[in-house]
Amino acid sequence: MNIDELKNIWDNDTAENTPEVSLEQRKSLNLPLEKIRKNMRWEFWSTIILLAFVLVAIWGIEMPFRFRLYLDILVGSMTLVTLFFYHKFFKLYKEISNPELETLASLQDLLHQFHLNKQYYLSFYISFVPFIVAEMIIILESIPYTHQYSNLHLVCVFLGAVFAGLVFLWILGKFWFNYYYGKYIKKVEDLVKELRN
Template sequence: MELENFKELWNKDTGLDQPEISLEKQRDIHSPIQMLKINMKTEFWLMLVTLPLLLISVPFASADSNIKTISAFVTVLTVGFITYFYSRFLKLYKLLQKNSINTNYDLFNLKTQLLISKEIYISYYISYIPLAFLLSLIKINFHFDIEYNLAIFGISFLITLLLVCFIIKYWIYYMYGRYIDDVISLVDELNGLEVKPKAEKKKTWFERSQKFFMNKMGVKGNILNTVIWFVSVYIFIILFLTFVLLIIIIIGAKLDFIDVVGLQRALDRVN
């Protein structure tokens, strides 16, 4: 092989040749990537704030030594899940920090990592379902035969399922999914693949408030918007479920289907 040909191939392999991606397209890609990085940082800090609240819910104060052992196991398992997920989270963040998306290889690698990370992200939240199942069992001391324990178990577990469904359907999409879709569409377009045109959708309240805060405060506005919605939705879900449960209890008491005194005793045992 001639020396010049070898040098040309070497330059291509090492990325020293001229960029394959136009600067305009690079800017288009960097925009959603920047939003991904901002949202990742925001979620990381939210996780640090909410993690203690999650661990507090584990019943270490139980008089039953078996419950304490299982609680410790659940805690270790939860911390293990979180550690693994956020190690991948950090790896993706470092990848997004790199500005070199000059070649098709960079784009392909970026697309692959984003798709993998999205699936890991979904799996991470799904993994809380069996943990919630176990915590719900711990809450009733594994006794379904005691009055109203089955209902308490079912409601506790149902709340977790609803939260996970909400996170997968809305949180993941607005925090990451739509930006990942933008990047993937651009990558596919640059590689000559058919890209389906996006259907025009009416902007949601989240998107409107995000635009408003970002126009006023820039990046900090996006973080503020995310925090406000995170706290607001959490409070709304709790209040909504509390309201629904109260309605069910009131109707059940009126129809003599629920014994309020017995239910109160069951709740006192759980607490």
């Protein structure tokens, strides 16, 4: 068997296993993809506004220098982490803004990108665990009456606050992703299943 015969077999095998996406199916994809793009834009701009609000609050409220320094470093670090994940987020946004969805393989690739983005989302929320811990340390060290707590009381308050913050973050992240992206990704998954059958 020579190389040309192998290429023909490969091309025929790929063509048979990669059904084309019909025009009607592409049209049905436009709505969920547009909703995802719209939600991505909204999330980006709301994050920018939230960051601006936090910075104004930090600099607009009178507080001791040490406390402000810690908050500035914490917010700056959170901003760097957020920028990293938004860079990944923006790559997906560009990819779904101009999708070439003509075959099952291209749809599967898009679905893979969505699942990868879901992992980025999870990683984004997990990356905030140290920030929650740092925030609790800053808050507990800055409130004078917490210095009167017994060791056990301090441990209980600290661990309780961190645990409550993490549970809230987990619930918020899960709800946020499912509400803004999950239901639209499900429509893409349904189309992929339909094309596989």
